[in-house]
Amino acid sequence: MLNNSLMGLGVRARKSATELAIALSGVKNDALEAIASAVAFHMEQILAANAKDMAAAKESGMSDAMQDRLLLTEDRLRDIAEAVRYVKGLEEPVGRVVGGDIRPNGLQIVKRTVPLGVVGMIYESRPNVTVDCAALCLKSGNACILRGGKEAIHSNMALVSVMREAVESVGLSADCIQLVEDTSRETATELMRLNGYVDVLIPRGGAGLIASVVKNATVPVIETGAGNCHIFVDATADLEMAARVLNNAKTSRPSVCNAVETLLVHRDCGAKFLPMAADALAHAGVELRGCEQTVAILGERAKPATEEDWATEYDDYILAIRVVEDMEEAIAHIEAYSTRHSETIMTQSHDNARLFCDRVDSAAVYVNASTRFTDGGEFGLGAEIGISTQKLHARGPMGLAHLTSYKYIINGSGQIR
Amino acid sequence: MLNNSLMGLGVRARKSATELAIALSGVKNDALEAIASAVAFHMEQILAANAKDMAAAKESGMSDAMQDRLLLTEDRLRDIAEAVRYVKGLEEPVGRVVGGDIRPNGLQIVKRTVPLGVVGMIYESRPNVTVDCAALCLKSGNACILRGGKEAIHSNMALVSVMREAVESVGLSADCIQLVEDTSRETATELMRLNGYVDVLIPRGGAGLIASVVKNATVPVIETGAGNCHIFVDATADLEMAARVLNNAKTSRPSVCNAVETLLVHRDCGAKFLPMAADALAHAGVELRGCEQTVAILGERAKPATEEDWATEYDDYILAIRVVEDMEEAIAHIEAYSTRHSETIMTQSHDNARLFCDRVDSAAVYVNASTRFTDGGEFGLGAEIGISTQKLHARGPMGLAHLTSYKYIINGSGQIR
Numbered sequence: 093m094l095n096n097s098l099m100g101l102g103v104r105a106r107k108s109a110t111e112l113a114i115a116l117s118g119v120k121n122d123a124l125e126a127i128a129s130a131v132a133f134h135m136e137q138i139l140a141a142n143a144k145d146m147a148a149a150k151e152s153g154m155s156d157a158m159q160d161r162l163l164l165t166e167d168r169l170r171d172i173a174e175a176v177r178y179v180k181g182l183e184e185p186v187g188r189v190v191g192g193d194i195r196p197n198g199l200q201i202v203k204r205t206v207p208l209g210v211v212g213m214i215y216e217s218r219p220n221v222t223v224d225c226a227a228l229c230l231k232s233g234n235a236c237i238l239r240g241g242k243e244a245i246h247s248n249m250a251l252v253s254v255m256r257e258a259v260e261s262v263g264l265s266a267d268c269i270q271l272v273e274d275t276s277r278e279t280a281t282e283l284m285r286l287n288g289y290v291d292v293l294i295p296r297g298g299a300g301l302i303a304s305v306v307k308n309a310t311v312p313v314i315e316t317g318a319g320n321c322h323i324f325v326d327a328t329a330d331l332e333m334a335a336r337v338l339n340n341a342k343t344s345r346p347s348v349c350n351a352v353e354t355l356l357v358h359r360d361c362g363a364k365f366l367p368m369a370a371d372a373l374a375h376a377g378v379e380l381r382g383c384e385q386t387v388a389i390l391g392e393r394a395k396p397a398t399e400e401d402w403a404t405e406y407d408d409y410i411l412a413i414r415v416v417e418d419m420e421e422a423i424a425h426i427e428a429y430s431t432r433h434s435e436t437i438m439t440q441s442h443d444n445a446r447l448f449c450d451r452v453d454s455a456a457v458y459v460n461a462s463t464r465f466t467d468g469g470e471f472g473l474g475a476e477i478g479i480s481t482q483k484l485h486a487r488g489p490m491g492l493a494h495l496t497s498y499k500y501i502i503n504g505s506g507q508i509r
Numbered sequence: 510m511l512n513n514s515l516m517g518l519g520v521r522a523r524k525s526a527t528e529l530a531i532a533l534s535g536v537k538n539d540a541l542e543a544i545a546s547a548v549a550f551h552m553e554q555i556l557a558a559n560a561k562d563m564a565a566a567k568e569s570g571m572s573d574a575m576q577d578r579l580l581l582t583e584d585r586l587r588d589i590a591e592a593v594r595y596v597k598g599l600e601e602p603v604g605r606v607v608g609g610d611i612r613p614n615g616l617q618i619v620k621r622t623v624p625l626g627v628v629g630m631i632y633e634s635r636p637n638v639t640v641d642c643a644a645l646c647l648k649s650g651n652a653c654i655l656r657g658g659k660e661a662i663h664s665n666m667a668l669v670s671v672m673r674e675a676v677e678s679v680g681l682s683a684d685c686i687q688l689v690e691d692t693s694r695e696t697a698t699e700l701m702r703l704n705g706y707v708d709v710l711i712p713r714g715g716a717g718l719i720a721s722v723v724k725n726a727t728v729p730v731i732e733t734g735a736g737n738c739h740i741f742v743d744a745t746a747d748l749e750m751a752a753r754v755l756n757n758a759k760t761s762r763p764s765v766c767n768a769v770e771t772l773l774v775h776r777d778c779g780a781k782f783l784p785m786a787a788d789a790l791a792h793a794g795v796e797l798r799g800c801e802q803t804v805a806i807l808g809e810r811a812k813p814a815t816e817e818d819w820a821t822e823y824d825d826y827i828l829a830i831r832v833v834e835d836m837e838e839a840i841a842h843i844e845a846y847s848t849r850h851s852e853t854i855m856t857q858s859h860d861n862a863r864l865f866c867d868r869v870d871s872a873a874v875y876v877n878a879s880t881r882f883t884d885g886g887e888f889g890l891g892a893e894i895g896i897s898t899q900k901l902h903a904r905g906p907m908g909l910a911h912l913t914s915y916k917y918i919i920n921g922s923g924q925i926r
Contacts, residue, residue: 484625484729
């Protein structure tokens with residue numbers, strides 16, 4: 093049996109989605125402007141709610157890093173409001189004609205983008221995601237059902253309340269932004285099975301959350317964010333460039349999904365490159381876990397890696413290292429362990445660059461650049477609702493266009509088949 | 510625990526998909542030509558296998574209509590071979606550049622189509638689907654795992670054996686075409702959960718099959734084929750045209766998903782149009798099931814409809830009829846009961862045509878034309894692997910392009926973020 097209140101929320105979301113689907117750009121943009129203003133105007137109320145979450149977080153012994161993710165400040169709220177205005181300024185994604193022709197029988201076909209309908213989001217900790225997702229969904233004409241983490245519930249309730257009021261102030265239904273206030277696991281599972289009310293579910297969070305969604309969901313899902321990324325340093329690589337790119341990919345922001353987790357080094361340059369790599373990463377105290385040959389070259393600077401290391405997304409100052417016989421072995425390693433997010437080859441060989449790009453089956457394949465660029469903003473998509481690691485519907489960074497579907501509109505004059 | 514032999518089949522499919530993904534057009538087309546020739550060359554063997562299925566079908570008391578769907582003949586095999594040559598002649602769907610630019614930092618991004626990987630198909634009865642799907646998957650660089658119905662197992666085994674041999678004869682791995690020979694329900698469920706080995710599962714069949722896949726699958730699914738389609742005859746409609754279109758949509762091929770199931774009539778033209786509709790459908794003996802007003806108008810020509818009728822896809826010579834107050838009520842009815850496949854408005858009003866197209870949320874929305882046109886061939890997609898009734902990835906008729914994903918290839922010169 094479905095949870096009654098969740099079902100009610102689904103019914104209201106579906107109803108508002110029907111209205112929102114045909115809302116004009118101007119109205120949606122007014123709503124976004126109203127949200128941005130309201131977040132600034134109601135700062136005190138939002139910060140007071142956040143203070144409750146922070147108090148509970150301290151009491152529960154949450155780590156400092158996690159507390160920092162949860163914390164809202166006046167500056168952060170101003171940034172959140174600015175992000176909403178940025179979304180407002182993006183190109184309208186709905187109603188674009190993306191195909192069509194006149195058929196030999198005179199049928200005039202137009203293929204036009206439409207919203208997906210109701211987008212479900214299940215995510216963790218950071219309250220800014222609540223506003224980001226609501227804004228992206230609103231811009232793309234989708235109602236959203238947001239299910240954030242328990243630890244941010246007061247912040248999320250305050251933010252959603254403020255946003256709903258803002259949306260209503262321009263004449264749209266508040267129900268296009270819904271928060272699941274019951275943060276139990278059971279209710280999350282019900283949300284994953286709200287067929288007929290949720291058109292797509294996008295989980296954003298750790299491997300555990302994603303796995304639970306894939307296992308339990310019966311609504312369509314876009315898997316996001318798993319990032320076991322690799323850099324392969326080919327024998328022909330510019331080694332100084334490789335050390336620079338490696339350092340950037342590992343240490344500029346190790347907690348994100350596009351950070352590199354495993355370095356693969358061609359054996360012909362291993363003895364020369366590995367000490368350079370260790371030097372480049374030393375400033376950040378990166379822990380190195382290497383294969384036998386790596387340990388033979390680096391000595392005490394590296395610990396021995398286990399099978400588990402190849403499959404692990406550390407999201408931390410840790411790097412797995414493996415010396416490979418050739419590019420074939422590098423590609424096979426990536427095939428075996430990658431989450432198909434982002435991989436880089438560092439090479440000066442045109443042939444190897446081409447082969448690597450053709451054969452590595454990941455959302456983003458780089459030649460001589462940091463994996464950190466896999467991002468909606470960096471790819472020019474405007475804003476990003478997540479990075480898909482599946483092949484269906486969307487792959488890699490997902491922007492507003494990926495929150496739309498399309499329909500065929502066919503004008504005839506009595507044609508029969 | 511996963512079925513060992515199914516897992517083995519998944520492993521082999523995945524491996525061959527890796528090779529097939531980078532196979533050149535010429536090689537894939539050679540394989541398709543080899544399949545077409547082989548189907549013709551091995552006719553006797555295939556017909557002998559089909560005879561076994563037909564004998565079992567007769568023994569089990571299968572209906573004549575179903576037996577006809579199962580039957581292969583020399584002519585039908587020649588048609589199947591021709592369909593493969595047609596797929597061969599379609600435009601190469603893999604490797605197309607569908608986006609990209611040079612970023613401000615000099616990164617050169619190319620967005621290129623790639624195969625999905627391994628496509629799972631679960632379908633019923635007709636053995637021609639086995640060859641159609643294999644050909645479409647091969648052309649789009651995908652390995653396929655085919656799970657046809659028990660009643661066609663000997664035909665399918667013969668066809669797959671012939672195709673595998675043909676594929677191997679041009680140097681590709683036979684494992685890119687796999688048949689699940691165990692047709693138990695348990696094995697079908699395992700296939701729906703073969704995460705990591707199946708990139709997308711496309712069920713083709715009745716409502717029961719689709720529902721089972723949606724409930725049980727943990728791999729990404731594209732729902733296809735549910736078609737509770739509507740025709741709304743507006744007060745301004747050209748009634749003769751409406752009767753012609755209705756007759757075509759109901760009787761030209763009632764068993765298919767794009768046939769109309771419910772007629773909605775504006776009350777202002779009900780008294781005039783319903784007798785015309787009944788006359789137009791009389792030649793085919795269509796059973797009419799109407800609302801109270803319909804029965805009041807048509808008398809004994811119509812039976813009373815129940816709530817269940819509005820939700821039923823008859824796939825038969827039966828039509829549900831409802832008289833509505835206005836277009837709002839027609840749109841609300843469609844919103845409540847449609848499977849979001851295809852709907853038609855018959856109208857001479859520009860405003861109503863526009864509103865209907867904007868507000869009806871179905872894959873194909875028609876003005877003054879038969880719903881029967883929702884079809885890959887009719888839409889100019891070449892060939893069709895199914896008609897999606899979901900919004901994610903593909904909506905409406907799916908052709909070769911929908912069997913692809915894309916990847917980003919990024920060329921740099923040492924860029925860091």
